[in-house]
Amino acid sequence: MSSAFLQTDNGHPASFDTDDATQPQSQTSPTRRSLVRCISPAVLNLERVFEQNRQRLQKKDGVPAPAAKVSDQASVPQTKGKPRLLLMGQRRSGKSSISSVVFHKLPPSETLFLESTARIQKDSLNSFMEFQVWDFPGQIDIFDNPNFTFDIDAIFGEIGALIWVIDAQDDYLESVARLNSTILNLQRGYPHINIEVFIHKVDGLSDDYKLDIQRDVTIRIQDELSDQGIENAPVNFHLTSIYDHSIFEAFSKVIQKLIPRLGQLEAMLTNLCRTCRFEKAYLFDVNTKIYIATDNTPEDMASYEICSDYVDVIIDFTEVYGSPEWKRSDEWRARLEGPPWLQTLENQVACEFAESGMVLADAQRPIMLREVDRFLALVAIMKEGSYDKMPQINMNVDVVVKGLIEFFEITKTKTGIAAVGGGTPGAVAVEGGGDGRL
Amino acid sequence: MSDFETTAAGGGSATAASATTMSSEPGTQAAQLKKVKKQKVLLMGKSGSGKSSMRSIIFSNYLARDTRRLGATIDIDLSHVKFLGNLTLNLWDCGGQEAFMENYLSQQRAHVFSNVGVLIYVFDIESRDVERDLATYVNIISALVQYSREAKVFVLIHKMDLVHPSTREQVFEERVSIVRRKTAEAVAIVRKQKPEYPASASVSEGSGMIPDIDLDMQLFATSIWDQSLYKAWASIIHDLVPNLGVIETQLASLGVAIDADEILLFERTSFLVVSKWTSPEGETNPWGDRFERMSNILKAWKHTCSKFTGTPRNAEQFSDFEYKMGPNFSMFVTKFTTNTYILVCMPPGEARFNSAKLNVAAARPWFKFLDGPVVAPASAGGTPREGTGSGGGGQLHQQHPQEYGI
Ligand SMILES: Nc1nc2c(ncn2[C@@H]2O[C@H](COP(=O)(O)OP(=O)(O)OP(=O)(O)O)[C@@H](O)[C@H]2O)c(=O)[nH]1
Ligand SMILES: Nc1nc2c(ncn2[C@@H]2O[C@H](COP(=O)(O)OP(=O)(O)O)[C@@H](O)[C@H]2O)c(=O)[nH]1
Ligand SMILES: [Mg+2]
Ligand SMILES: [Mg+2]
Numbered sequence: 001m002s003s004a005f006l007q008t009d010n011g012h013p014a015s016f017d018t019d020d021a022t023q024p025q026s027q028t029s030p031t032r033r034s035l036v037r038c039i040s041p042a043v044l045n046l047e048r049v050f051e052q053n054r055q056r057l058q059k060k061d062g063v064p065a066p067a068a069k070v071s072d073q074a075s076v077p078q079t080k081g082k083p084r085l086l087l088m089g090q091r092r093s094g095k096s097s098i099s100s101v102v103f104h105k106l107p108p109s110e111t112l113f114l115e116s117t118a119r120i121q122k123d124s125l126n127s128f129m130e131f132q133v134w135d136f137p138g139q140i141d142i143f144d145n146p147n148f149t150f151d152i153d154a155i156f157g158e159i160g161a162l163i164w165v166i167d168a169q170d171d172y173l174e175s176v177a178r179l180n181s182t183i184l185n186l187q188r189g190y191p192h193i194n195i196e197v198f199i200h201k202v203d204g205l206s207d208d209y210k211l212d213i214q215r216d217v218t219i220r221i222q223d224e225l226s227d228q229g230i231e232n233a234p235v236n237f238h239l240t241s242i243y244d245h246s247i248f249e250a251f252s253k254v255i256q257k258l259i260p261r262l263g264q265l266e267a268m269l270t271n272l273c274r275t276c277r278f279e280k281a282y283l284f285d286v287n288t289k290i291y292i293a294t295d296n297t298p299e300d301m302a303s304y305e306i307c308s309d310y311v312d313v314i315i316d317f318t319e320v321y322g323s324p325e326w327k328r329s330d331e332w333r334a335r336l337e338g339p340p341w342l343q344t345l346e347n348q349v350a351c352e353f354a355e356s357g358m359v360l361a362d363a364q365r366p367i368m369l370r371e372v373d374r375f376l377a378l379v380a381i382m383k384e385g386s387y388d389k390m391p392q393i394n395m396n397v398d399v400v401v402k403g404l405i406e407f408f409e410i411t412k413t414k415t416g417i418a419a420v421g422g423g424t425p426g427a428v429a430v431e432g433g434g435d436g437r438l
Numbered sequence: 439m440s441d442f443e444t445t446a447a448g449g450g451s452a453t454a455a456s457a458t459t460m461s462s463e464p465g466t467q468a469a470q471l472k473k474v475k476k477q478k479v480l481l482m483g484k485s486g487s488g489k490s491s492m493r494s495i496i497f498s499n500y501l502a503r504d505t506r507r508l509g510a511t512i513d514i515d516l517s518h519v520k521f522l523g524n525l526t527l528n529l530w531d532c533g534g535q536e537a538f539m540e541n542y543l544s545q546q547r548a549h550v551f552s553n554v555g556v557l558i559y560v561f562d563i564e565s566r567d568v569e570r571d572l573a574t575y576v577n578i579i580s581a582l583v584q585y586s587r588e589a590k591v592f593v594l595i596h597k598m599d600l601v602h603p604s605t606r607e608q609v610f611e612e613r614v615s616i617v618r619r620k621t622a623e624a625v626a627i628v629r630k631q632k633p634e635y636p637a638s639a640s641v642s643e644g645s646g647m648i649p650d651i652d653l654d655m656q657l658f659a660t661s662i663w664d665q666s667l668y669k670a671w672a673s674i675i676h677d678l679v680p681n682l683g684v685i686e687t688q689l690a691s692l693g694v695a696i697d698a699d700e701i702l703l704f705e706r707t708s709f710l711v712v713s714k715w716t717s718p719e720g721e722t723n724p725w726g727d728r729f730e731r732m733s734n735i736l737k738a739w740k741h742t743c744s745k746f747t748g749t750p751r752n753a754e755q756f757s758d759f760e761y762k763m764g765p766n767f768s769m770f771v772t773k774f775t776t777n778t779y780i781l782v783c784m785p786p787g788e789a790r791f792n793s794a795k796l797n798v799a800a801a802r803p804w805f806k807f808l809d810g811p812v813v814a815p816a817s818a819g820g821t822p823r824e825g826t827g828s829g830g831g832g833q834l835h836q837q838h839p840q841e842y843g844i
Contacts, residue, residue, distance in 0.1 A: 109599050109663045243503075302746055309742040314761060316735045319725075321700075321783045322763045326723045328785075336697075336785050346765040348787035356761040361754045362747040 083160030084132040090175045091138030093167040101242045108242040128375040160258045161194040180224040195235040203241035252290045265293040272400045281380040307379040474524045483560030485534035499751035502662045523810035551585035579624040591655040599661040610659040669730035672710045689715040696794035702781040709737040776809040
């Protein structure tokens, strides 16, 4: 009955695979936790695929990998292949706040106490995809620094995206000018790097004002670039604030561009929505509330918000009542597995993964959540009255979850662990309280 | 449903031995239950300290950030908050500008300070002039002790979010000892003036020391930006709720009957914890702040739902919330009586879960009194569920959900 994603808990702390050895910080953050505790060490490594993808892209576009590449890789071997997000911008524009709120669950109000960043802050994140976030001190200019020469290639060689943060509540002309020169510098050696401009701290600004700023910033950048003869540079704009969902939504967009075979994931979700008559489905990275894929219906901030808050609620419930800190006693288990049940708790449950459902009062619209693996959860808004069809829906969801697991398995390295049955949670199909064998 | 009955039969005698009943309640219950209770609650403190903000969040579904729009309260803003069916809070939100304060202490003294059930006094941790704040506080306490000796006092050290997290505890502790000392002094002075107020037994008279306060006082560190608000206000509300003993007994019976590890009962609008029951196993849960945390989470969730559906925040937003964490635990939060939601945390297991949900539904009538003044039952010992096949004077049966099903 044990699956690759769940081990029965005998009091052993979750052990991680040796694959993690290169990744010292990856599992330390105390707030990060999978929904179901003590999960197998199977870690999803997309980096290999990412790397292939990147090389293929470069080849296809006929842009050779920078010459310095090889030697550079030797100098920073531990970061090889991990997509990197660089956070840059003026001092106090909100870079450290963003990275703390999104990746370390810092309550937004506590960012008031963040100190100014003195050196590059490197975070390694071990999620559905391993990536790095580099938070730069605002005052340094890496291309033009009198005191120190940065190894530009070490910084940009592995890059996934450059996120440029502009404080919308402040005078942004200097920031835009620096961004322009950065883009020009990058266009020479690394034209594929996505430039993601976060027009930040837009909380408290009127909608009209936000759009005005966005328009103004866009024009200033486009004009400068076309003056320099550059068209179609990969520059995107996002209006963000750490006080609402916009920062998570923006990161979702940024990260989705780095996911290989995203289209395939989206197709799976689109299919699920059709067969189950879901209004909208999201695949969430649970730790960061970034959605890594959704179905093909039009984007809808409102449904992203409620699904994202749903994940939050489940994380809180899990922490309070399902954390390893609250270890149930042996007597507790013995009583629950004793007569008349005479079954292990594992056999008394219908689904070995975390699952949840909730009905909105207005039109009896249910929302459901299903854990996919230790990083991902599927959340879907259902149509009115679908609650009656839950058994069929659950079966369809099982199939999709299985598909998703396989999707990520493909890239998983052979780790030497008996990763058996990982993609075959076949027993789950016996749904709907079918424990009547007793 | 049919699958389920099979299991239920299997589990029929699961822990029958330990099944508790709710007998003895029905007969005595009506007699015990108190009528509608009114409580005068004073909300005081310097202007801008956050009084109106807190009350708007707790009782009027404001979000923390909405409070930035609140203007200063002019004189006294009186509101009648219905809490559950049989408690009315007469909330006196007293504008804190100096002129008003002076007026409360002079012209309006008797009017404001008579018949007070609870005084909530709010200190702004950011305030520059602590000495002055304390002087005003002492005057208020004196007036309170003079007119409403029985009143409970809650002191909230507020806006703690503005203090660096690493020094919060220390800053709070310092304030607590100052406020306690000032309170004791204030009480002592009043007592000297009015010798007819007996000192509490613990005071050693004539020892020359400051006598113990016989004022019932609690202090809390609060902020509208986190769950601390819910902890303080749940304590404030807790002792005011009528029939608490009955609620607690019945929650315990329910908890044992359904094999739960924890049950929390929330008031519908505020999502304050009205009552709770925890099994011995549940007592080993190390998260001591979980009650206010659950209030905070569920209230935020209610707001999320309201934003999504476009229905008003005070409307009912969700009816049923289930979560099963594989073989670790299960829980559900559901509408319980008209005025309450119930949260149940329990061991895993599909059959156990279904049975618990049915039993919780079946137990609803037992908590009817939460929704309004009690109507005398039709017959002596009449159970709220007369006529159902449960037999045995409204006992709640362990693991026999089929009796209540449909
Ligand atoms: N940072 C922070 N600000 C708060 C907190 N509570 C309230 N505020 C802010 O303090 C300001 C004043 O709050 P009010 O609730 O109007 O103050 P009040 O005590 O009713 O003032 P008066 O009616 O004049 O007596 C508002 O802008 C609130 O947003 C808190 O816990 N932390
Ligand atoms: N209003 C508002 N303030 C923000 C936001 N993000 C960050 N801040 C504030 O901006 C200040 C500077 O943030 P910090 O992260 O240190 O900036 P950095 O120098 O770019 O790393 C802090 O006081 C944050 O609280 C936002 O979205 N809205
Ligand atoms: Mg910084
Ligand atoms: Mg006010």
